[in-house]
Amino acid sequence: MSERTEKRTSGRPHDPEAAGAVKAAAVQLVRERGYAKVSIAAIAAQAGVARQTVYNRWPSKADLMLEAVFEEAWTLTAEPKPEDGSGAAAQLEAFLVQVFAHLTRNMDPVRALIAAAQEDAAFGAVFRDKFVAPRERVVTALLERAQARGELGAERDAAMLSAFVHGAFWYRMLNGRRLDAALARAIVAEVFAAG
Amino acid sequence: MSERTEKRTSGRPHDPEAAGAVKAAAVQLVRERGYAKVSIAAIAAQAGVARQTVYNRWPSKADLMLEAVFEEAWTLTAEPKPEDGSGAAAQLEAFLVQVFAHLTRNMDPVRALIAAAQEDAAFGAVFRDKFVAPRERVVTALLERAQARGELGAERDAAMLSAFVHGAFWYRMLNGRRLDAALARAIVAEVFAAG
DNA sequence: TACATTATTGGACATGAGTCTAAAAATCAC
DNA sequence: GTGATTTTTAGACTCATGTCCAATAATGTA
Structure with missing residues (x-):
């Protein structure tokens, strides 16, 4: 939306191409080799930038990958x-079919970022803010609308059901199972089983 | 159950105290410092054993911790x-209250092992076999008995509901939320909401 | 032009996982 | 006892993350 709002007093400005080059290199290498086999050094080399420049902008490999792989590509255009x-x-x-398609295409980095969120509390907070919470809200809001229109019992706990939905595919994904249309159908069937 | 069934032809035998000392050291140190801050070197030193001796028995830190922290303590005594x-x-x-109590007491290593299972496919397979699958089967079997006794609609998908249940608390746990009795109650309420 | 400020660069540094090797130690078979 | 076998040990090694630092480059301001 808006340009930088920070006050630039003086000093050398950021290299305007560095961030883009680093993110592009990160995306390319993670697709080629997988998250675990991509080092910051390799990304920096590919981007033609010093390793420290990467750390100037992103506190960790996980923060970089979250921004590089997801923030651009996975806008919530699928939001119902x-x-x-x-x-x-x-x-x-x-909605689930779209989410699953995107997760499947990016299974390796998604699983790596969820792992990183367990191992690094600071990244965990960022990950939840930027990635988890927005997607959880979409489903919760959808279920609450369904209740308002009488398609789901008013006595049901929409937040809990939203956790069921997300939990179901997290659980599947984190245990190495496929996320396919059949799973989406089965999840929806059970959520609405009680009418 | 049975003693070693392997044929021991010759050669120096395993130090009979090493495995126990290493596991005890691992448990103690992980409780004191947390999973991430315990190194294999520190465990080996505490156990009075060479670092390589640890790697002789466990392929990775995660495999060691799984065995040290969980296999002994968390037998499925809670099985209904x-x-x-x-x-x-x-x-x-x-059942969920008991599981949550145990997970809460071991939150740090559980989250670390789930993370490790994402980053290391070999460990992931072991983790699912030894840890995930048995607990999933308990809930699935319970739900199938409920169906047989008419306490849960026969048309419901017990396996899917079991994934809902496990997914719900994995999702909560992996996002840094508490696992308490209120959550157990809410999960059960939604699973059985449709009667 | 000179100065303050900030970013970039290249390299050293600390730490940890996991691999590898060579020597010493403990066992069985002969 | 001798030899084959296997474990233990100590230490070197590779590779990764992330930190730190000093020199240099690019900017705004006086």
């Missing part, structure tokens, strides 16, 4: 519109 | 008995 005519179950299934 | 007179909902809640 409240009034698109279809039922909540169909909306949820469509 | 099929015929204890109480309903399936109460059984599930009681």
